[in-house]
Amino acid sequence: MDISFALVAARGPMSAILARLMPMIAAAFLVVQTPAHACVLCLPYPQETNADQVIGSGTAVFAGENPVKPFSYVVQETFKGHYDGSAIPLFLDSMTGRALRLNPTLRVILVQNHPGGIWTGLGLAGSEYQGVMRQLADWYADSKTPAERAIFFAPYLRHEDRRLAELAFLEVGRAPYATLRNLKTNVGRDDIYRIVNDFFHVEWHGLYILMLGTSDRPDDVAFVRAKLKTAAKYRLTTNLAAYATALIEMTGADGVTRLAEEYFVKSGRSNGELLEIVKALSVQGTGGAVELQPSIIDAYGRLLAVHPELAGYVANDLFAWKVTRFVPRLREILNTGIGLDEASRFAVAAYLSRSDEGGSSKGGLAPPDDLR
Structure with a gap:
């Protein structure tokens, strides 16, 4: 305006x-x-998503537990930028370590803002979540509109991976309303009612109420x-x-x-x-x-x-x-x-x-x- x-x-x-x-x-x-x-x-409230973090990072990697140094990370794949091989000064907590040991396909997403900069952990990611992150590595700030991002993430709203579903919710939830009106998702009517009647997910209700409105x-x-x-x-x-x-x-x-x-x-x-x-x-x-x-x-x-x-x-x-x-x-x-x-x-x-x-x-x- x-x-x-x-x-x-x-x-x-x-x-x-x-x-x-x-x-x-x-x-x-x-x-x-x-x-x-x-x-x-x-x-x-506004919230920076893992997608924002990866898109805005200089380097992004998938990491696991270092087998020779407990409670520390070892990089298993660099999916954005360049990793210089230096030690990552982040503590791998016991709960995350246990999850990695129980499920060998899980990885921890780590991002670095610039070479030699601060590393940030973004949590665990399953195989499909990792695939989404690899696609985001090709995006850059403002390369996608909120509407385009919503369309990309909408199919993951009811994904069985709770972390991926939550990321999709945060991305779709900030799209323009005009986009939501025409958005085709895999969210069924029963799923919508299950969410809007669930007191423990009240912060999720708004988006699903708007879906019901169509x-x-x-x-x-x-x-x-x-x-x-x-x-x-x-x-x-x-x-x-x-x-x-x-x-x-x-x-x-x-x-x-x-x-x-x-x-x-x-x-x-x-x-x-x-x-x-x-x-x-x-x-x-x-x-x-x-x-x-x-x-x-x-x-x-x-x-x-x-x-x-x-x-x-x-x-x-x-x-x-x-x-x-x-x-x-x-x-x-x-x-x-x-x-x-x-x-x-x-x-x-x-x-x-x-x-x-x-x-x-x-x-x-x-x-x-x-x-x-």
């Missing part, structure tokens, strides 16, 4: 506010981001509705965004309307709940069911009417979608400043600065004839 725009002509108190905020507006887009990727729905089976739709009903009743936020995204995928504009009525209109909802619904709407409107943008924009209008303090969280979408119908409301919210934190003020000011405040619509939001 290009935010290197000029300040509109100075005019009245609104322009005074903008003039004060403009030096910091660009930062707002780094702080108050509405999510376009599935990672915010699937993963509770179903049009009545019992699957009923399952998602029931989960959302429970979440609304007990004011739960865990995986709320994922279930909301799935409902919209399954039921379209009706789902958007139901979520807005339940969360944006009814009183007593926490900001945590509201923001989870905003995440779902933003993901669908940006990278999913973009044909639902009019319904999502209407839902945002209901949010702004009741919860002005959350204006900053929808301003970026309104900006990106060239929506100007909320200019008066957002100007009012910014002028009063009620409940807005600094990042939200910046985001709202940035949105307003692209409106036709200065009498010119060049490079700005849609002119009045295109109000939505």
